[in-house]
Amino acid sequence: MSNLGYARVREHYLTEATIGRVGVAIGLAAFVVALPPFRANAVWVPVFVGLLAIAVGIWVLSRGMRRPGWTAIGFGIVGIGLGVLATRASTGNLDQVVVWSALLSATLVWATPLTFAAIGGMFSERSGVVNIGLEGMMLAGAFFAALGADKFGHWWMGLVSAGLAGAAFAAVHAFMAIQLRADQIVSGTAINFLALGVTGYFFIDIYGENGTPGDMPRIPDVDIGFLGSVFGHLNLMIWVSFLLLIIAHVTLFRTPIGLRIRSVGEHPRAADTVGISVYATRYAAVILSGALAALGGAYLSIGYLGSFSENMTAGRGFIALAAVIFGNWRPFGAFGAALLFGGSTALSFRLAQPWGNASVLFQALPYVLTLIAVTGVIGRAIPPAAVGRPYVKQ
Amino acid sequence: LSEAATPPPPVEGDPEAYAPSVAKRMAFYQRAGGIVTPFLTAVFAFLMGGIVVGATGHNPLRVYKAIFEGAGLNWFLHFGNYHIDLPFTNHHIWFWWDTSTNHTAAYNLTQTLLTTTPLILTGLAVAFAFRCGLFNIGGQGQYLVGAIVGVFVGSRFVDMAHIPHVALAIVLAALAGALWGAIAGFLKATVGAHEVITTIMLNWVAYWGGSYLFGRDGPLQNHTDKSIPISDDIADGAKLSAIWGNAQLQALHSGIFFGLAALFVFYIILNRTTLGYEVRAVGFNPEAARYGGISVGRNFIVAMAISGLFAGLAGGLDILGWQFRLGVLDVQVSNIGFIGIAVALLGRNTAVGVGFAALLFGGLLTGTSTRSLDPEIFPPQLAGNLALMIQALVLLFVGADLLILYIWQARRKMRLPGAAKAAEKAA
Numbered sequence: 001m002s003n004l005g006y007a008r009v010r011e012h013y014l015t016e017a018t019i020g021r022v023g024v025a026i027g028l029a030a031f032v033v034a035l036p037p038f039r040a041n042a043v044w045v046p047v048f049v050g051l052l053a054i055a056v057g058i059w060v061l062s063r064g065m066r067r068p069g070w071t072a073i074g075f076g077i078v079g080i081g082l083g084v085l086a087t088r089a090s091t092g093n094l095d096q097v098v099v100w101s102a103l104l105s106a107t108l109v110w111a112t113p114l115t116f117a118a119i120g121g122m123f124s125e126r127s128g129v130v131n132i133g134l135e136g137m138m139l140a141g142a143f144f145a146a147l148g149a150d151k152f153g154h155w156w157m158g159l160v161s162a163g164l165a166g167a168a169f170a171a172v173h174a175f176m177a178i179q180l181r182a183d184q185i186v187s188g189t190a191i192n193f194l195a196l197g198v199t200g201y202f203f204i205d206i207y208g209e210n211g212t213p214g215d216m217p218r219i220p221d222v223d224i225g226f227l228g229s230v231f232g233h234l235n236l237m238i239w240v241s242f243l244l245l246i247i248a249h250v251t252l253f254r255t256p257i258g259l260r261i262r263s264v265g266e267h268p269r270a271a272d273t274v275g276i277s278v279y280a281t282r283y284a285a286v287i288l289s290g291a292l293a294a295l296g297g298a299y300l301s302i303g304y305l306g307s308f309s310e311n312m313t314a315g316r317g318f319i320a321l322a323a324v325i326f327g328n329w330r331p332f333g334a335f336g337a338a339l340l341f342g343g344s345t346a347l348s349f350r351l352a353q354p355w356g357n358a359s360v361l362f363q364a365l366p367y368v369l370t371l372i373a374v375t376g377v378i379g380r381a382i383p384p385a386a387v388g389r390p391y392v393k394q
Numbered sequence: 395l396s397e398a399a400t401p402p403p404p405v406e407g408d409p410e411a412y413a414p415s416v417a418k419r420m421a422f423y424q425r426a427g428g429i430v431t432p433f434l435t436a437v438f439a440f441l442m443g444g445i446v447v448g449a450t451g452h453n454p455l456r457v458y459k460a461i462f463e464g465a466g467l468n469w470f471l472h473f474g475n476y477h478i479d480l481p482f483t484n485h486h487i488w489f490w491w492d493t494s495t496n497h498t499a500a501y502n503l504t505q506t507l508l509t510t511t512p513l514i515l516t517g518l519a520v521a522f523a524f525r526c527g528l529f530n531i532g533g534q535g536q537y538l539v540g541a542i543v544g545v546f547v548g549s550r551f552v553d554m555a556h557i558p559h560v561a562l563a564i565v566l567a568a569l570a571g572a573l574w575g576a577i578a579g580f581l582k583a584t585v586g587a588h589e590v591i592t593t594i595m596l597n598w599v600a601y602w603g604g605s606y607l608f609g610r611d612g613p614l615q616n617h618t619d620k621s622i623p624i625s626d627d628i629a630d631g632a633k634l635s636a637i638w639g640n641a642q643l644q645a646l647h648s649g650i651f652f653g654l655a656a657l658f659v660f661y662i663i664l665n666r667t668t669l670g671y672e673v674r675a676v677g678f679n680p681e682a683a684r685y686g687g688i689s690v691g692r693n694f695i696v697a698m699a700i701s702g703l704f705a706g707l708a709g710g711l712d713i714l715g716w717q718f719r720l721g722v723l724d725v726q727v728s729n730i731g732f733i734g735i736a737v738a739l740l741g742r743n744t745a746v747g748v749g750f751a752a753l754l755f756g757g758l759l760t761g762t763s764t765r766s767l768d769p770e771i772f773p774p775q776l777a778g779n780l781a782l783m784i785q786a787l788v789l790l791f792v793g794a795d796l797l798i799l800y801i802w803q804a805r806r807k808m809r810l811p812g813a814a815k816a817a818e819k820a821a
Contacts, residue, residue, distance in 0.1 A: 132531075132590070172790070182793030185529050185590050189735055190789035197782030204775045205450050315601070318594055325591060357609035357623075364602035367595040374587040374595075383588075 016060045020068020023056030027075025034086035036100075046083025050076045101230045103346055108230075108238050109304055111335075111342025113138065113296035113313075115241040117320030118327065118334040119248045120292030124170075125329060126252065127285035128265035128278075128386040129177050132188030134293045135317025136195030137166045141294025142301035143199035146212050146308040155217040155302055162298035163291040169195055170290020174283050181390035192317075200310045212307045219303040237299040244292070248331040261285055265384035268391040278391045293317065322370035329384060341366035432740050432747060436754060439787035443780055452772055457780075460771040465761035466502025493638065502766050504639045504646040508716060510756030512537070514653040515708035516734025517752050518660050519575070519701040521743035523589075525664060526697035527677040532578055532593025534731025535600035536571040536702040540709025541728075542604055543570040545720040546614060548628030548713060556631045563632055564652075564710050571706015572699040574600065579698025583691030589698070597731075604725035616719075624721035634715045647715035654749075656704060661745035663700070673697050705731060733759070736785045739792040758784060 030050035033040045040046065057072030117134050124131040131137075141162035148161025169191055176187035207213075221233050252258035263271040264281045272278050300316070301308045319341050326340075327333025348362035444454035462468060469491065477486040478493050494500060516533045523530035544567035551559060574596060581587040607614040609623045616626045639645030664670035675683040676693045684690050708730065713720060737755055741747025760766050762777035 130590075132594075176790065176793050180794050183529070185531065186735075186739060186789055186793040189531070189732075190786045190793065192786075193732070193736075193782050193789065194786035197779045197784075197786055200779035201446065201450075201776055201783065204773065204779065315598055318598060321591075322595065356611050357606060358612075360602055360605050360609060363605075364599050367598040367602075371581075371592060371595045371599070374591055375581055375585050 016063045016065040017068045019056060020060045020065060020072050023053050023060065023068070023072025024075045026050075026056060027053035027072060027077075027079040029053075030076065030079030031082040031086065034083040040083075041087060043084055043087050046087065047080050050080030050083060052076075053079060103343075103350060105230050105234070106346035106349065107339060107343040108234065109342070110345040111338045112235070112238050112241045112303075113300050113316055114320045114323055114338035114342055115245065115335055116237075116296030116299065117293040117317055118323040118338050119244060119331055120289035120296070121321055121324045122248070122289075122327075122329055122331060122334050123252075123261065123285045123292070124289035125324060125387050126265045126384055127261045127282045128268060128384060128389065128391070129174070129282055129286050130184040130188065130388045131170075131173065131286065131289050131293075132185055132321065133169065133173050133191030133195075133317075134289070134320050135313055135315065136188075136192035137169045137290040137293040138297035138300075138317045138320070139199055139311065139313045140165045140169050140195045141297030142312055143203060143297075143308050144294070145298030146216060146301045147202070147206070149217045149302045150213060153217060155219045158217065158302045159219070159295065159298055162294040166290040166292070166294020166297070167287045168290075170287045170293075171283075173290070174286035177286070177390065178279055178282050181392070184388055184390075196311060199308075203308060203310060207308075211309065212301075214307070216302060216306060218306050219299065235299070235303050237295070237303045240295075245331055245335050252331060262384070265386055268386050268389075272391075272393065278393070282391075293320070296320070319366045322366050325383075326366075326370050326373045328382070337366075340369070432742060432751070435740060435788055435791040438791050439784045442787050443784045446783065447772075447780065450776075457772045457777070460768050461758065461761035461777065463499065463761070464502055464763070464766035464768070465506045465757035466499050466504070466766070467506070467757055467761075469497075469499035469503045472499070501639065501643075502760060505644070505763075505766060506753070506757045506760040507638075507646050507650055508644070508756075509759050510752045511650045511653040511715070512708035512712050512730045513733060513737050513752035513756050513759075514749060515656055515704045515711070516731045517737030517741060517748040518656055518734075518745075519571075519703075519705035519708070519731075520734050520738035521741065521748055522660060522664075522673075522704065523575075523697050523701040524738060524743045525677045526673045526693055527680060528579070528582070528589050528694060528697060528701075530575065530578070530593055530698065530701045531590055531735065532575060532596050532702070532731075533705045533734040534729065535593065535597035536574045536705035537709040537731040537734075538597075538600040538604050538725060538728065539574045540567040540571040540706030541713050541717075541720055541724075542600075542607060542614075542709070543567045543706070544710035544713035545625045545628060548632035549626040549719075552629045552631070554629075554631060559629065559632045560634060560714060563628075563714055564707065567710025567713070568703045568707040571709060572703040575702020575705065576695055576699040579695035582698070583694040589694075601725060604720070605722050608720060608722050608725065622721070623723075625719050627719045628713065632714055633718065634711070644716050647711075649711035649715040652707060652711055653752075656707065657745045657749050660704075660748075664745075669696065705734070733785060736788050736792075740788050755785070 026049060030046045030053060032038065033049055034046050053076030054073050057069045057074075057076060059069075060072060061069030063069075117138050120137075121131050121134050144165035145158040145162035147158075149155050149158025152158075152161075172194075173184075173187050173191050176182040176190075177184045219236050221235050222239055224232050226232070250258075252261065260271065260276050260281050264276060264278050264285075268278045271281075296316075297313060300312060305312075320338070323334050323337035323341055326337035327335070344362045344365040348359045351359035351362065440458070444458065447454045447457050472492065473490055474492055476489045476492045476494075478489040479486045492500065516537055519533045519536060520530050544563050547563040547566050548559070551562070554562070575593075578587075578589045578592040578596060581592050582589045606612050608625050609615065610620065612623070614625050616622065616624055618626075634647040634649050636645035637648050637650075662670075664674060672683070672688045672693050673696070675686065675688055676690050676697075680690045683693075712730070717724065733755055737748055737751045740754070741749070741751035758781050762774060762781040764774040764778075767774045767777050
């Protein structure tokens with residue numbers, strides 16, 4: 001990459017895809033101009049900006065790039081719709097819902113558990129093992145983090161217990177999927193049920209009706225005053241998730257380890273031939289995915305809420321799975337999807353005031369978007385070639 | 395950019411290199427006697443559940459006995475000299491067991507059978523798709539959609555006569571489930587989207603959709619008390635008739651006949667029709683089926699629609715039979731559709747197997763419920779989670795068939811040298 005000429009750089013960075021991304025940004029702007037602090041009152045403003053985005057999308061389409069083109073057009077249409085709605089809404093409601101700092105920090109809060117689990121799931125799927133059990137591993141992490149933090153008296157002991165518990169559940173899944181060549185969906189479903197049962201059983205057995213104690217050690221916030229109201233008081237785990245994102249990207253695409261993981265997931269026979277241990281790589285990737293998903297769960301219990309309740313992940317593991325797919329099995333893609341999905345959760349809670357119950361529909365947004373993503377209307381999500389297929393040594 | 399390279403096509407011509415084929419595994423189940431493996435699976439799962447119970451300071455034997463009695467299965471152990479009424483007449487005839495639901499055992503048994511009905515259907519929903527080579531994880535969503543349509547039709551059209559109203563509600567609920575399932579089949583057939591992903595997503599769309607519809611000021615919230623997030627009650631005319639027990643106390647309803655009939659229909663479709671032949675052919679080997687002139691895509695859609703039909707029917711029957719209304723909480727805590735996965739896999743995706751597995755899980759769910767389990771012996775909150783663990787272990791052991799295969803082969807190997815030595819000695 002380093003010795004690329006100017007022409008190659010131009011080819012790589014000023015592509016139709018990039019221009020499509022600009023179109024997406026303009027589409028978003030169509031909505032944003034109608035919100036505080038801009039507050040465009042006239043309907044034509046968002047419509048104009050949105051049409052601009054659609055025009056960019058059509059141009060990109062005409063150059064033969066389906067995915068960025070349709071994405072920009074989609075964002076343009078949605079931007080116009082939301083923007084027009086926002087110009088019609090009363091300013092009082094808008095100011096109440098659209099508090100950017102609050103919305104952004106809530107987005108980060110809800111995105112962080114998804115980021116951990118999605119990056120974990122990405123490693124597992126990149127190595128060729130489907131991990132439907134993310135939900136269960138996350139739940140196990142949430143419970144054992146609370147248990148560890150409470151019994152050992154340190155939040156970091158909570159994190160350690162969560163990681164170990166997640167790794168243990170993942171090891172069961174790995175053993176089933178890799179060694180016994182069991183159906184990975186069955187095994188993952190079993191992990192989800194097992195985690196639900198085990199955490200519920202021991203939660204009731206240990207804490208009973210009273211729930212986890214209120215004075216449980218919690219993962220601290222990091223106070224960096226000069227970064228402002230949003231980034232100045234983020235939880236440690238949010239910063240760790242940023243770090244994890246970069247490490248995951250570098251590991252996956254810039255190191256021999258990442259190459260091994262990807263080759264095992266794309267073509268295990270070829271990887272085996274050149275001396276990469278398919279089993280060991282897959283074991284490592286799956287166990288890592290469990291530990292990461294569990295850390296995501298730990299953030300929920302001892303980071304954000306400070307308590308554990310039965311089935312508290314409530315489908316977030318599946319949203320993480322959706323983020324893996326929506327993000328096209330890439331760390332930054334998964335992170336972007338996690339932000340989007342976390343944002344829809346945050347918006348759903350904020351909209352509860354003016355919209356009432358209808359705001360829960362925002363909770364369904366991640367699933368609907370993923371359905372659209374896998375249908376390939378806006379570019380197709382392509383999984384690793386050997387995902388879900390057990391490997392037999394010869 | 396190296397990571398953007400298109401993935402190489404999967405290795406072809408060497409299917410055994412990846413995993414034992416479906417056919418090979420099916421053959422193994424047959425060889426092991428068909429019933430032995432599921433039986434061992436269940437026994438192991440209960441055994442390990444018992445270890446957890448024992449490790450946390452309870453007596454596993456007493457707990458399982460309490461669950462057995464909570465499920466009402468001890469009813470069968472009490473023989474005597476009783477009567478049952480003949481339907482449509484004033485006569486009654488002699489019967490071996492006491493059918494009066496005044497006794498706890500009989501009452502618990504009605505509850506077990508009540509739970510067994512939807513489990514049969516959601517089990518079939520998973521099993522049917524499985525026979526077509528599809529993994530339908532969306533039984534829960536299809537069940538919910540069926541229940542939502544069931545409660546909608548049941549609570550509207552109040553003036554309709556009993557039979558047409560029930561029929562309309564059941565048919566529409568089943569069709570709604572079929573539609574929900576067919577979406578996944580359609581996406582698989584047209585764009586190749588993996589059905590596991592799409593059905594998971596559809597489950598959650600149904601979950602949040604239901605939470606919206608019956609929530610506060612939702613379109614289907616009840617008209618009497620706007621503070622309760624629950625639907626209107628269905629009309630009396632839309633309720634299924636009680637066949638055993640007191641209708642005021644959640645009696646066993648006639649829906650169980652639909653469940654049993656569905657088992658029969660499942661068997662007939664799969665084994666005695668062209669449709670079933672095609673479905674199974676696609677399930678064994680889609681490429682071979684395509685080569686043989688079968689439209690694989692069409693079978694994906696049809697199989698998912700039929701699967702959804704079973705699950706939607708389950709949702710409709712639960713509403714018309716005993717729930718009579720649907721609330722946000724019901725939508726969010728229900729997991730009948732997910733248990734269907736365990737039912738189907740334990741029942742080896744056959745009609746008879748699903749029937750027995752549904753009864754087992756129906757008994758387990760009822761036996762561990764707050765209503766039936768004796769809290770003196772074992773707290774029901776723990777028991778509910780124990781039931782989940784047992785379910786998970788069943789799934790794990792079903793997946794571990796290869797382990798059993800290894801053990802089976804190892805045992806044969808061990809026996810063979812032994813037999814040879816014995817023969818030498820005899821000589």
